[in-house]
Amino acid sequence: MTTQPYRPAEIVAPYLLFLGDIEDSVSAKMARAVVIWRPEKAVGQLRMTEQTVSVGIEDLSIEDAVARGAKTLVIGVANSGGKLPAHWRDVICRAIEHGMDVASGMHQRLDAIEGVAELAREHGVTLHDIRHRHPPLEVGTGEPRSGRRILTVGTDCSLGKMFSSLALQRGLEEAGHKARFRATGQCGVLVAGDGVAIDAVIADFISGAVEWLSPAGPEDQWDIIEGQGSLFHPAYAGVSLGLLHGAQPDYLIMCHELGRPHMRHLPHRPMPDMAACIEANLSAARVTNPKVQLAGFAINTSQVDEATARRELEALSQQFGVPATDPVRFGVAPLVNALVQGDA
Amino acid sequence: MTTQPYRPAEIVAPYLLFLGDIEDSVSAKMARAVVIWRPEKAVGQLRMTEQTVSVGIEDLSIEDAVARGAKTLVIGVANSGGKLPAHWRDVICRAIEHGMDVASGMHQRLDAIEGVAELAREHGVTLHDIRHRHPPLEVGTGEPRSGRRILTVGTDCSLGKMFSSLALQRGLEEAGHKARFRATGQCGVLVAGDGVAIDAVIADFISGAVEWLSPAGPEDQWDIIEGQGSLFHPAYAGVSLGLLHGAQPDYLIMCHELGRPHMRHLPHRPMPDMAACIEANLSAARVTNPKVQLAGFAINTSQVDEATARRELEALSQQFGVPATDPVRFGVAPLVNALVQGDA
Incomplete structure (x- = not known):
């Protein structure tokens, strides 16, 4: 199999890391990955409740994050099954209304949330479904490769x-x-x-x-x-x-x-x-x-x-x-x- | 996991089994499965060349098949990778123009062939992508089940x-x-x-x-x-x-x-x-x-x-x-x- 030229769109930093209202620390792995490996990219975290898991950076509202230059709301959560909880919709929509791109690692596409595709078009922002980015797919061959x-x-x-x-x-x-x-x-x-x-x-x-x-x-x-x-x-x-x-x-x-x-x-x-x-x-x-x-x-x-x-x-x-x-x-x-x- | 109510659309018989121009007998497994297990559903086969694999039933043109009551052109081939060869397009389009539904077991959707979706709409026929029919998906649990x-x-x-x-x-x-x-x-x-x-x-x-x-x-x-x-x-x-x-x-x-x-x-x-x-x-x-x-x-x-x-x-x-x-x-x-x- 030859390597295809394939370049997914860049997810523009800085990020506001959205943790929803999750209370299982392991599920925060998207947010934690950024905080550990790309800390310079995260401007803050957004948690819906006091009980929500924290990844140890500053809590910011969407407004505050935008004021600090945040360009993308990153859904910081990876749950089993990959569905976006319905009650997170309002936060996602508000981020879009404030001109932020949104990036998600769920199976469920962002544009499958009611109204989100239209809202994104209206505000000229990009929806990044990280789990749906892939090159043209072919079946494996098992052929030995160098390296x-x-x-x-x-x-x-x-x-x-x-x-x-x-x-x-x-x-x-x-x-x-x-x-x-x-x-x-x-x-x-x-x-x-x-x-x-x-x-x-x-x-x-x-x-x-x-x-x-x-x-x-x-x-x-x-x-x-x-x-x-x-x-x-x-x-x-x-x-x-x-x-x-x-x-x-x-x-x-x-x-x-x-x-x-x-x-x-x-x-x-x-x-x-x-x-x-x-x-x-x-x-x-x-x-x-x-x-x-x-x-x-x-x-x-x-x-x-x-x-x-x-x-x-x-x-x-x-x-x-x-x-x-x-x-x-x-x-x-x-x-x-x-x-x-x-x-x- | 509970069983979801899920009923895919019926693929209406009789079928005309389309073998394209394949010469690898094993690839004809869609057609052969029908001939062996549901022979009453197949009115004939359509082969593009003399060398094409036969599944042992009568060769018919699209016109003859329609005259015998055929309702669906079934792509009788399952190849590795699941792509429809581009030069099969004409046959698929002619079947649609003669009012036949089309059923395929490829990964590539029928409506990904240029012009096919429009043609199907125009002629009021149904495209069945058998490999894309599935219930709402959930991750497995491994829980023991009775039976x-x-x-x-x-x-x-x-x-x-x-x-x-x-x-x-x-x-x-x-x-x-x-x-x-x-x-x-x-x-x-x-x-x-x-x-x-x-x-x-x-x-x-x-x-x-x-x-x-x-x-x-x-x-x-x-x-x-x-x-x-x-x-x-x-x-x-x-x-x-x-x-x-x-x-x-x-x-x-x-x-x-x-x-x-x-x-x-x-x-x-x-x-x-x-x-x-x-x-x-x-x-x-x-x-x-x-x-x-x-x-x-x-x-x-x-x-x-x-x-x-x-x-x-x-x-x-x-x-x-x-x-x-x-x-x-x-x-x-x-x-x-x-x-x-x-x-x-």
């Missing part, structure tokens, strides 16, 4: 694959290597400015879209491909497998959250066994890259104290013979070193 | 999963059991009159769509869910895995073609090892149904003589301890008996 590829996989969704991928990209670059971040989710696409939200493409084209996203490259270039979901999540495993095959990874980084009680949104479903999860991912990945290896672990340890975190990381590293780190707490140097040495 | 479920899986695509599923449904019904066929591909949907082409839904909703398609049912009802692709096909495995999780099967039927030289459309990619393929499917299926079992094999033996076929089936049966048959050549009685006895 080196790393894919972040996981025991579950929403446990740090995007963060770990971006941290690895930065870490490799700081160590003097060519490294590209390949965004596969709406938050990653927002941060990177390009990429494809893989869970929003037609199912037949999952792996083909990833082949497009990470085309043949220079042999000394690392593509760090953002993983999605988990082979063990009953809603999303199809996306995870197509992504794994299309990514054709040389190295997997296994992402996990210490102490997560159950699969996300599924209280009765236990987390998968780590050894089984690694083996399932390696085994599936061998379909398109027989030489795939586990390079290490990126573990979210935010629920435990530092001593426990270090002990658990060391235990994982001992058990599987590869480095384990928490990219947020301890950085990605152990993973960068292992990747660079393993590939030397 | 018994059988899923046909395979070593590759296009080797008999639909035929085997339909034959099993008929066989179970003839043996006095309640059995429903759940179509997941464009050919199956055309034959059944309902269902969802799973490879055409948004990737996030693959398993959710299958949960919708085969909802909780009576404990004595068999749902035979049509499988798609293969966990080992680098283009389509994501669809296969989401379908496997959503189907929550109690029993798998492994489909395979004796003597197939390589994965479909991928000359350099060998077929997977049968034992590995069975284990990968069972292992993945356990995510939503820990009690899943292999019930038997449905093997396409059309490339070998009958003695060889019987010998190979017996060898498979011995090796894996379950019945093996060729549904076309020898019928599905061994599978029906095993399913009914295994479940007694």
